[in-house]
Amino acid sequence: MRKGKVIAVAGKGGTGKTAIAALLIRELLGSKESEDICILAVDADADSNLPEALGISYAKSVGDIRESLLEEKQQDISLDVRSQFEGKIAEIIEEEDRYDLLVMGRPEGPGCYCPVNHIIRMIMDILTKNYDYTIIDCEAGLEHLSRRTTRDVDVMLVVLDSTQKSMKTALRLKKIADAIDVNVQRMVYVANKIPAGAEERLIEEAKKKGIEIDAIVPFDTLIPEYDLEGRPILDLPDNAPSVIAVKWVVEHITKE
Numbered sequence: 001m002r003k004g005k006v007i008a009v010a011g012k013g014g015t016g017k018t019a020i021a022a023l024l025i026r027e028l029l030g031s032k033e034s035e036d037i038c039i040l041a042v043d044a045d046a047d048s049n050l051p052e053a054l055g056i057s058y059a060k061s062v063g064d065i066r067e068s069l070l071e072e073k074q075q076d077i078s079l080d081v082r083s084q085f086e087g088k089i090a091e092i093i094e095e096e097d098r099y100d101l102l103v104m105g106r107p108e109g110p111g112c113y114c115p116v117n118h119i120i121r122m123i124m125d126i127l128t129k130n131y132d133y134t135i136i137d138c139e140a141g142l143e144h145l146s147r148r149t150t151r152d153v154d155v156m157l158v159v160l161d162s163t164q165k166s167m168k169t170a171l172r173l174k175k176i177a178d179a180i181d182v183n184v185q186r187m188v189y190v191a192n193k194i195p196a197g198a199e200e201r202l203i204e205e206a207k208k209k210g211i212e213i214d215a216i217v218p219f220d221t222l223i224p225e226y227d228l229e230g231r232p233i234l235d236l237p238d239n240a241p242s243v244i245a246v247k248w249v250v251e252h253i254t255k256e
C-alpha cells in the first residue's frame with residue numbers, strides 16, 4: 001500500500017514555494033528507499049512554473065480538460081462527467097521516470113460549475129492514494145485552499161522569508177486552515193532565503209508573531225543562478241546549501 005501522504009507547499013508569493021517544492025521532490029527521490037517511492041507533483045499555481053523547476057514540459061492541464069468537459073456537458077446533459085474525466089486522466093498526467101506531474105492550470109471561473117469541479121476534487125483525492133507522496137505547489141493567493149482542492153493535507157509546509165508580509169501570510173494560512181474544511185494534520189514553517197547570520201533574529205521576530213520556525217533554508221546563490229540559466233532546480237548539486245537544508249526538512253516531515 002502506498003503511503004498517500006499529501007504535502008502542500010504554501011506561502012506568500014515569491015517566498016520560494018516552487019523552489020522548495022522542487023527540492024522536496026529531489027530529496028524524496030534521493031532518499032534510501034527511493035527506488036520504490038512513487039511521487040505525484042502537483043502544480044496548483046495558475047502561473048505554473050513547477051514544470052520548469054523540475055525540468056519537464058507538459059501537454060495539458062486539468063483546466064484544459066475542465067473546459068472541454070464543460071463544453072461536452074453543455075451539449076449533452078446526460079453525460080457521465082466522472083467517467084469522462086477518469087478517461088482523460090492519462091492525458092493530463094505527465095509521466096517521468098521517477099515521478100508524475102499534474103498541472104492544475106487555470107483556476108475555476110466565477111460561479112464555478114460545481115459537478116465538474118467536485119469530480120476533479122474527488123479524483124484528486126483518489127489519485128493521491130496511488131502515490132507515496134503528493135507534493136502540491138500552491139498558489140500565492142490561497143484560492144484553491146478555499147476551493148478545497150487540498151483537503152486532507154498531511155503537512156502544510158508554509159514558506160516564509162525575512163519579510164513581515166510573508167509572516168502575515170503564514171499566520172493567515174493557519175487561520176484559513178483552521179476555519180475552512182481543510183484537514184491539515186501538521187503545519188511546518190520553513191524560513192527560506194535567509195542570509196547567513198540572520199537566523200536568530202528571524203526566529204525571534206517570527207516567534208513574536210506567534211510562528212515557531214521549524215527549519216531554515218539559507219539564501220543559496222545557486223538557485224537564482226539556475227533560474228537565470230533556465231536550469232532545473234532539481235539538478236542542484238548534493239552540496240548546495242539549500243539542498244542540505246531541505247534534506248533536514250524531509251527527515252523532519254517524513255518521520256511518523
Ligand SMILES: Nc1ncnc2c1ncn2[C@@H]1O[C@H](COP(=O)(O)OP(=O)(O)OP(=O)(O)O)[C@@H](O)[C@H]1O
Pocket residue numbers: 011012013014015016017018019020045139140192193194217218219220221223224227242
Ligand atoms: N533558498 C533560496 N536562495 C536564493 N534564492 C532563492 C531561494 N529560494 C528561492 N529563491 C529565488 O526566489 C525567487 C522566488 O522563488 P520561487 O519562484 O520558488 O517562489 P514562489 O513562492 O514559488 O513564487 P510564486 O508565488 O511567484 O510562485 C526566485 O527568483 C528564486 O530564484
Ligand SMILES: [Mg+2]
Pocket residue numbers: 017018019045049050137
Ligand atoms: Mg511558484
